[in-house]
Amino acid sequence: MIQRVFVIICLFPLNQAALPLVINTWNFENAANAAWSALQKGGSVLDAVERGCSQCELEQCDGSVGFGGSPDERGETTLDAMLMNGDTMEVGAVADLRRVKNAVGVARAVMEHTEHTFIVGESATIFAENMGFMSEDLSTNKSIAIFSQWLQQNCQPNYRKNVFPDPSKSCGPYKPKAKLWKPKNPKGNFDPSSHDTIGMIAIGKNGQVAAATSTNGATHKIPGRVGDSPVAGAGAYADSTAGGAAATGDGDIMMRFLPSFLAVDLMRNGAQPTVACKMAISRIKKYYPNFFGAIICANTTGGYGAACNKRPGFSQFPFMVVNPQTNQSQLQKVDCF
Numbered sequence: 061m062i063q064r065v066f067v068i069i070c071l072f073p074l075n076q077a078a079l080p081l082v083i084n085t086w087n088f089e090n091a092a093n094a095a096w097s098a099l100q101k102g103g104s105v106l107d108a109v110e111r112g113c114s115q116c117e118l119e120q121c122d123g124s125v126g127f128g129g130s131p132d133e134r135g136e137t138t139l140d141a142m143l144m145n146g147d148t149m150e151v152g153a154v155a156d157l158r159r160v161k162n163a164v165g166v167a168r169a170v171m172e173h174t175e176h177t178f179i180v181g182e183s184a185t186i187f188a189e190n191m192g193f194m195s196e197d198l199s200t201n202k203s204i205a206i207f208s209q210w211l212q213q214n215c216q217p218n219y220r221k222n223v224f225p226d227p228s229k230s231c232g233p234y235k236p237k238a239k240l241w242k243p244k245n246p247k248g249n250f251d252p253s254s255h256d257t258i259g260m261i262a263i264g265k266n267g268q269v270a271a272a273t274s275t276n277g278a279t280h281k282i283p284g285r286v287g288d289s290p291v292a293g294a295g296a297y298a299d300s301t302a303g304g305a306a307a308t309g310d311g312d313i314m315m316r317f318l319p320s321f322l323a324v325d326l327m328r329n330g331a332q333p334t335v336a337c338k339m340a341i342s343r344i345k346k347y348y349p350n351f352f353g354a355i356i357c358a359n360t361t362g363g364y365g366a367a368c369n370k371r372p373g374f375s376q377f378p379f380m381v382v383n384p385q386t387n388q389s390q391l392q393k394v395d396c397f
């Protein structure tokens with residue numbers, strides 16, 4: 061027995077090639093297992109990432125995926141999700157999806173039942189209903205409580221600036237202020253303790269790549285706000301000739317840099333997954349040294365890595381990995397830099 065374990069470790073050192081591979085952001089273990097089990101049952105890598113993210117939507121992972129979390133300024137939970145097929149470069153995405161729980165499932169329907177890539181808002185809900193998804197209230201006692209507490213504390217924190225009345229003291233409705241000013245200390249309302257977003261990559265036995273994300277966005281966001289998660293190249297990217305990546309964190313900032321696309325492109329040009337992840341984070345850091353964010357990267361031979369931006373309250377980033385070496389989900393951590 062000891063000998064067998066030794067041999068397995070020699071054949072597959074950590075972070076090295078072993079296929080198939082499932083990797084996802086945060087310690088969302090059941091999501092990793094659901095994706096792995098889909099692969100074991102003969103499902104495609106696309107099936108795997110869809111199943112994994114759906115599992116998180118059901119479990120309301122961290123309150124930041126699925127129904128009943130991150131109420132917006134009006135108290136409503138809305139969902140964003142996308143998935144990408146790295147063989148065909150097809151993408152299906154939804155954002156600001158209302159009253160439908162299985163956002164990543166609707167994203168898959170966009171991919172498979174339309175020529176489009178991205179459908180948003182109330183129209184995405186109507187599309188989902190037509191595709192057979194159930195329409196239901198996404199609020200829960202918890203999301204209602206978060207919302208009413210926020211109202212009681214004068215709508216603090218919020219994402220408004222350069223408006224009247226003073227958004228650091230009052231609720232809206234807000235009007236634009238004539239004179240724009242730049243705060244010395246940007247508010248940085250993003251709270252790393254209420255993580256956000258599942259991002260997942262699956263690599264098949266022959267190096268096929270798929271990636272997916274699902275989130276309910278930022279708590280107290282302005283209605284209609286969409287972050288990085290459902291945007292191809294920002295929240296996730298997959299290309300079976302290079303690899304896959306998925307990002308998590310302050311999406312309002314991260315989406316300006318297309319970190320997932322950047323990491324995959326770096327791997328295409330020969331970068332190891334860990335190096336590609338670090339370079340994608342560094343690019344953002346140059347402009348926003350204190351941003352909250354992390355990224356996972358995997359290449360077509362099963363090498364993988366992760367990176368995160370070190371800031372107060374965030375020095376290590378946990379992620380889940382499953383490959384034949386373990387045959388079960390394993391929590392790993394990377395030190396932020």
Ligand SMILES: *[C@@H]1O[C@H](CO)[C@@H](O)[C@H](O)[C@H]1NC(C)=O
Pocket residue numbers: 201
């Ligand atoms: C939600 O709140 C209502 C009314 O306060 C209560 O009757 C119900 O049991 C609560 N539901 C859950 C799931 O806690």
Ligand SMILES: *[C@@H]1O[C@H](CO)[C@@H](O)[C@H](O)[C@H]1NC(C)=O
Pocket residue numbers: 075076077330332333334359360361362363364
């Ligand atoms: C994938 O990453 C692993 C681990 O860094 C590395 O050993 C391997 O050579 C990479 N594969 C490709 C195709 O670059």
Ligand SMILES: *[C@@H]1O[C@H](CO)[C@@H](O)[C@H](O)[C@H]1NC(C)=O
Pocket residue numbers: 384387
């Ligand atoms: C992995 O685990 C599953 C369920 O525990 C089992 O059916 C399967 O044979 C295992 N695969 C390998 C390669 O050990």
